[in-house]
Amino acid sequence: MKNITFYQRFEADILAGRKTITLRDKSDADYAAGDKVSVARYEDNLFFCHIEVKSVTPIRYDQLTELQARQENMTLDELKKVIGEIYPGITELYMIEFSLCKGD
Numbered sequence: 001m002k003n004i005t006f007y008q009r010f011e012a013d014i015l016a017g018r019k020t021i022t023l024r025d026k027s028d029a030d031y032a033a034g035d036k037v038s039v040a041r042y043e044d045n046l047f048f049c050h051i052e053v054k055s056v057t058p059i060r061y062d063q064l065t066e067l068q069a070r071q072e073n074m075t076l077d078e079l080k081k082v083i084g085e086i087y088p089g090i091t092e093l094y095m096i097e098f099s100l101c102k103g104d
Ligand SMILES: CC(=O)Nc1ccn([C@H]2C[C@H](O)[C@@H](CO)O2)c(=O)n1
Pocket: 005, 006, 007, 010, 021, 022, 023, 024, 028, 042, 072, 082, 083, 086
């Protein structure tokens, strides 16, 4: 099974279904629709859920809108700030849409 990590501060939003996408650089986007992925916290690698990948779509930083921000449970300004901190200067991203696998 593939793995992905998220910063711990996003764990509650993922488990509550409030965060349904993640934007990653090319090196962290090797997923395809239908993949079941094991999710752990970046800081301590503690497993906290499985997700199912719904789609993987290239998107440019300057194409991000309130839609992606809502899917991240953020404002657009917050989302762009977070992306800029994680991936300084990035222009090409991959949007990984997912749903929470309940019960495992
Ligand atoms: C190692 C690494 O890059 N980990 C990441 C990258 C991104 N995220 C979150 C932050 C935002 O909510 C979205 C968009 O990048 O995904 C993360 O939790 N961990």
